[in-house]
Amino acid sequence: MPAENDVTADRKAVHGRSALRVLSVVGARPQFVKLAPVSRELARRMREMECQVDDLIVHTGQHYDGTMSKIFFDELGIPTPVLNLGVGSGSHGDQTARMLAGLEESLVRLEPHVVVVYGDTNSTLSGALAAAKLHIPLVHVEAGLRSFNRRMPEEINRIVTDHLSDRLLAPTASAMSNLQREGLAERAFLTGDVMYDAVLHSGELARIRSSILELLSLRPGEYGVVTVHRAENTESGILMRLMEALERAAKRWGPLAFPLHPRTASVIRAVLPGWSPGPQLRIIEPLGYLDMLALTASSKWVLTDSGGLQKEAMFLGRPCVTLRNETEWTETVDAGANLLAGPDGARLDECLERWSALRGLGQYPAQAVESIFGDGRAAAKIVTAVLEEARHGSCGE
Numbered sequence: 001m002p003a004e005n006d007v008t009a010d011r012k013a014v015h016g017r018s019a020l021r022v023l024s025v026v027g028a029r030p031q032f033v034k035l036a037p038v039s040r041e042l043a044r045r046m047r048e049m050e051c052q053v054d055d056l057i058v059h060t061g062q063h064y065d066g067t068m069s070k071i072f073f074d075e076l077g078i079p080t081p082v083l084n085l086g087v088g089s090g091s092h093g094d095q096t097a098r099m100l101a102g103l104e105e106s107l108v109r110l111e112p113h114v115v116v117v118y119g120d121t122n123s124t125l126s127g128a129l130a131a132a133k134l135h136i137p138l139v140h141v142e143a144g145l146r147s148f149n150r151r152m153p154e155e156i157n158r159i160v161t162d163h164l165s166d167r168l169l170a171p172t173a174s175a176m177s178n179l180q181r182e183g184l185a186e187r188a189f190l191t192g193d194v195m196y197d198a199v200l201h202s203g204e205l206a207r208i209r210s211s212i213l214e215l216l217s218l219r220p221g222e223y224g225v226v227t228v229h230r231a232e233n234t235e236s237g238i239l240m241r242l243m244e245a246l247e248r249a250a251k252r253w254g255p256l257a258f259p260l261h262p263r264t265a266s267v268i269r270a271v272l273p274g275w276s277p278g279p280q281l282r283i284i285e286p287l288g289y290l291d292m293l294a295l296t297a298s299s300k301w302v303l304t305d306s307g308g309l310q311k312e313a314m315f316l317g318r319p320c321v322t323l324r325n326e327t328e329w330t331e332t333v334d335a336g337a338n339l340l341a342g343p344d345g346a347r348l349d350e351c352l353e354r355w356s357a358l359r360g361l362g363q364y365p366a367q368a369v370e371s372i373f374g375d376g377r378a379a380a381k382i383v384t385a386v387l388e389e390a391r392h393g394s395c396g397e
């Protein structure tokens with residue numbers, strides 16, 4: 001990820017006065033995926049002369065390893081951020097506070113007409129707080145998600161961000177209902193899920209370009225994919241039980257490819273020094289978006305604590321087991337595409353038995369995707385809403 005903390009970040013140097021200044025705050029992996037279709041749509045509207053826009057991206061630096069950040073910008077063709085705050089790791093308070101201070105300064109300098117935040121990370125929360133305090137119109141993409149578990153940092157981030165936002169862009173009908181219940185219906189709009197846009201756009205590219213299956217010597221339909229990174233799952237006792245459950249699953253059901261998140265890697269190093277997994281549990285480096293899509297698309301099943309991957313599994317027609325007790329993507333469970341195994345994988349074997357039996361019967365609810373997540377054109381609706389807010393924000397200039 002290029003760091004751009006130089007004079008190019010000065011507002012006058014990066015845009016002309018008449019353009020609408022749309023500033024996206026991103027910092028963590030899933031936000032790059034959500035930003036890509038939005039940036040692409042902004043570029044399309046500019047090409048077709050529908051409007052003049054400066055697409056300004058500020059990267060908080062929450063994720064900084066090349067495999068967690070730069071590769072996503074490269075593969076997805078996202079414009080280079082005008083600023084990278086280089087905040088890095090820290091406790092929640094420390095990380096959020098440093099982002100807030102850096103973002104406040106950036107917003108004062110860049111004078112955007114609208115700020116757009118994505119998802120539910122600490123970068124989302126900081127962007128929302130900075131914009132709201134400076135009275136800059138704020139749009140939240142992927143609004144209205146609730147796990148109803150306030151022990152998750154992401155749940156706190158979602159609630160605060162939604163209540164601060166001027167426009168709440170919800171991916172699903174159930175997200176809309178959550179917003180309505182909290183008295184936010186007037187500001188809420190159903191756009192569909194922008195991650196579905198991303199999968200439709202990159203799916204074919206992933207199939208052509210990725211050679212991840214050959215690299216890992218895996219055969220289509222004969223392996224599972226695992227990801228684990230959440231605070232709850234990486235608590236040392238839970239993570240040890242989960243790793244045992246994964247090793248048992250790999251032994252019984254076949255190889256599991258496990259791209260390891262740095263948070264999980266560091267807990268494993270601390271609590272299980274010298275541990276080496278059995279041959280069927282294939283621990284690998286974090287993957288870029290195209291390799292991850294290709295790996296998921298050809299897998300037998302997906303075992304994850306990630307919100308994004310639960311949906312991607314369903315978009316790609318792969319059975320999912322969520323390594324949590326609840327999920328904010330309840331519609332994947334209701335549709336019969338997702339089973340909950342608990343954060344330590346206590347019910348993992350049971351879930352895989354169930355999926356195995358259902359696979360035999362050829363049952364998978366693929367047709368439910370578009371009725372739940374929209375038609376894959378969420379970015380167009382998002383950009384229309386963002387530009388409306390930007391026009392409000394530019395009044396009086």
Ligand code: UD1
Binds near residue numbers: 029062069090153262
């Ligand atoms: C964050 C988000 C989570 C999102 C996830 C995607 C919050 C509260 N959580 O979790 O919602 O699903 O990103 O990955 O914002 N680290 C590195 N290199 C990196 C990034 C992180 O080594 O490039 C390590 C650091 O030791 C850090 C730890 O991972 O302390 C956790 O990173 P952090 O940004 O706090 O949260 P994630 O677990 O990535």
